[in-house]
Amino acid sequence: MFGERLNRARSASGLSQAALGKATGVSANMIKKYEHNESMPSSSVMIRLSKTLDVRAEYFFRPVKVELKNVEYRKRSSTPKKVLNRIHADVLDQAERWLQLANLWPNFPIKRFNPPASLPDEIFGIEDMEAFSELVRSEWELGLNPIPDLIDLFESKGILVISTDVEIDAKFDGLQAEINGQPVIVISSLWSGDRQRFTLAHELGHILVHERLANNLDEEKVCNRFASSFLLPQKAFVEHFGEKRYDLEARELYLLKHEFGLSMGACLYRAKDLGVIADSLYKKLTISFAKKGWRKREPGEQLPPEKTFLFEQLVYRGLSDGILSESKAAELMSISLMEFHQQRKLEDQGSLSANSH
Incomplete structure (x- = not known):
C-alpha cells in the first residue's frame, strides 16, 4: 500500500525517482525500493517525503482505495504520458478523499445519478441532439435560460466534478469515469469558464448518449452538438440573433458568450449549425478571428472559471x-x-x- 501511494504521489508531482531522492536525501534506488515495498523510510525521511510531495503523512497509509472505471480521456494525440499520469494520480487522490468522506456518513447526502427518463432509446442523426438537449433541459426544469453554475447543477444531479490544478496547458480536454457507479467528470481549474463549461456539457453528452447512438454517428461530434445546444438552446439563440443573418458583429458574440457561458467561437459555429448564417460567412468570420489571434485567446474580459464547493x-x-x-x-x-x-x-x-x- 505504501509503495503504491508513494509512486502515485511522485507521479502527481512530476518528479523522477532520482529527483525525489535528491530532494529527500536518499538514493534513487532507495526510492525504487520504497515504491516496491522492499523497504520502509524512517520517520525523518517520511517527513521529508511528505513535505517534498506536498501530501500529509496520513496519505501514505490511507485505508480507502478506489478504482476509476470506464475511464475516457479527451486528450490530444500529443499529450505526454507523464501529464496523463499526473492527472490520474491527482484524480485518484481526490476520489479517495470523496469516498472516505462518503463512508463516514450513515446516509451520504449525494443522490445517485439517473438519466432523464424521457430520452429516446436511439439517436439516428446529429441534428437529433437539438430535441435531445431540450428533453434534458425540460426534465431538469431549466427552461431556455442560461445555466449560471454548471458544476452546481451537475452535483445536484449526482455527477461528481473534480477540478485538477495539474499544469496541463492545451494538451488535455477532460476526463470522464465512474467511481462506485457514480459518474465523475474531471476539468482543469486553470481553464477559462467557457472552456470548462463546454467540457462539462460535452462529457455529460457522453454519459447520456451511451449505447443510444446509431453505428454511423461520430460520438465526439454528437457530443459537441449536444454541448452547444444544451448550453445555448436553439430557441434562445434565434431569439437573440434572428432566424437568418447576413453578417454578425463580433460584440454580439461577445455578449452572448457572457450571457450563456459559451465561447465566441462556439457561438459562431452554433450560428452555422442552425443555418442562421451561411457557410461562406462562417468561413469569412473564422479567418478574421484567426488573423486577430482570437482563436487562441478571445478578446475582452475572460469568463471566470467555475469552482466546486x-x-x-x-x-x-x-x-x-x-x-x-x-x-x-x-x-x-x-x-x-x-x-x-x-x-x-x-x-x-x-x-x-x-x-x-
Missing part, C-alpha cells in the same frame, strides 16, 4: 453534525490542522475563498 461544504457539515473530527476534516481537505483552524474561524482573507476539490 460541495466537498468542502460536506466536510464542514459533517464536522457540525459530529460525524468527523477536526483532524479528520483537515486530513480530508489535505491541509494542516493549523490551516484548518484558520479557515474554520475565518481568521484570514484566504479562508474566504474555498478550496476546490
Whole structure:
C-alpha cells in the first residue's frame, strides 16, 4: 500500500525517482525500493517525503482505495504520458478523499445519478441532439435560460466534478469515469469558464448518449452538438440573433458568450449549425478571428472559471453534525490542522475563498 501511494504521489508531482531522492536525501534506488515495498523510510525521511510531495503523512497509509472505471480521456494525440499520469494520480487522490468522506456518513447526502427518463432509446442523426438537449433541459426544469453554475447543477444531479490544478496547458480536454457507479467528470481549474463549461456539457453528452447512438454517428461530434445546444438552446439563440443573418458583429458574440457561458467561437459555429448564417460567412468570420489571434485567446474580459464547493461544504457539515473530527476534516481537505483552524474561524482573507476539490 505504501509503495503504491508513494509512486502515485511522485507521479502527481512530476518528479523522477532520482529527483525525489535528491530532494529527500536518499538514493534513487532507495526510492525504487520504497515504491516496491522492499523497504520502509524512517520517520525523518517520511517527513521529508511528505513535505517534498506536498501530501500529509496520513496519505501514505490511507485505508480507502478506489478504482476509476470506464475511464475516457479527451486528450490530444500529443499529450505526454507523464501529464496523463499526473492527472490520474491527482484524480485518484481526490476520489479517495470523496469516498472516505462518503463512508463516514450513515446516509451520504449525494443522490445517485439517473438519466432523464424521457430520452429516446436511439439517436439516428446529429441534428437529433437539438430535441435531445431540450428533453434534458425540460426534465431538469431549466427552461431556455442560461445555466449560471454548471458544476452546481451537475452535483445536484449526482455527477461528481473534480477540478485538477495539474499544469496541463492545451494538451488535455477532460476526463470522464465512474467511481462506485457514480459518474465523475474531471476539468482543469486553470481553464477559462467557457472552456470548462463546454467540457462539462460535452462529457455529460457522453454519459447520456451511451449505447443510444446509431453505428454511423461520430460520438465526439454528437457530443459537441449536444454541448452547444444544451448550453445555448436553439430557441434562445434565434431569439437573440434572428432566424437568418447576413453578417454578425463580433460584440454580439461577445455578449452572448457572457450571457450563456459559451465561447465566441462556439457561438459562431452554433450560428452555422442552425443555418442562421451561411457557410461562406462562417468561413469569412473564422479567418478574421484567426488573423486577430482570437482563436487562441478571445478578446475582452475572460469568463471566470467555475469552482466546486460541495466537498468542502460536506466536510464542514459533517464536522457540525459530529460525524468527523477536526483532524479528520483537515486530513480530508489535505491541509494542516493549523490551516484548518484558520479557515474554520475565518481568521484570514484566504479562508474566504474555498478550496476546490
